[in-house]
Amino acid sequence: MEDLFRAYWWLMFPMAWFVISGFSSWLNYRKQRETLKLLKTYADKGQEPPESLLRVLDKPIDADSGGPGRPANYWSLFGLFAVLAGGFGIAAYMPETFGVDIGVRFPFTVVALVMGAVSVWALISAMTTRRDRS
Incomplete structure (x- = not known):
């Protein structure tokens, strides 16, 4: 097992990038989901949601993670x-x-x-x- 780590130690870096990117995407997904729940609450009450809340949904889901918009x-x-x-x-x-x-x-x-x-x-x-x- 020690030889396996010694030969493939460099795989930690792409794997860490993979895990961090996945976690970032999951957090962005949760933010969008919570925003939609909040918009549903405004719609159920018959109120107009604030403009800033609608702007959250205009951005792509990966905008905060250095995607095409950055x-x-x-x-x-x-x-x-x-x-x-x-x-x-x-x-x-x-x-x-x-x-x-x-x-x-x-x-x-x-x-x-x-x-x-x-x-x-x-x-x-x-x-x-x-x-x-x-």
Whole structure:
């Protein structure tokens, strides 16, 4: 069992993301459900619900979790992927410095190139995206 954890320790990060995203979606679902119950109460009394209550239902259910309605910060993505590309590039061409097997040179080079390409995309997106000044 210890060897299994040692070989697949990195799976904790995607699994944590999966659990946190699921919990966030569940909380957003509960918020929408409670809003609908409150609207039903207003309808049963024959009253007009407040505008702010109706606006809660206008947003998509995943709006608070960084979904399509939230603008991306391309500058931070550029910085992140540039650092990752540089790190993998250095590890690919100086593996003995990091105590890494020399056989990882090709895979690390591929990862560095992919990270570099994503970094260039983020830079172009950051330079061409207009942000609201609100």
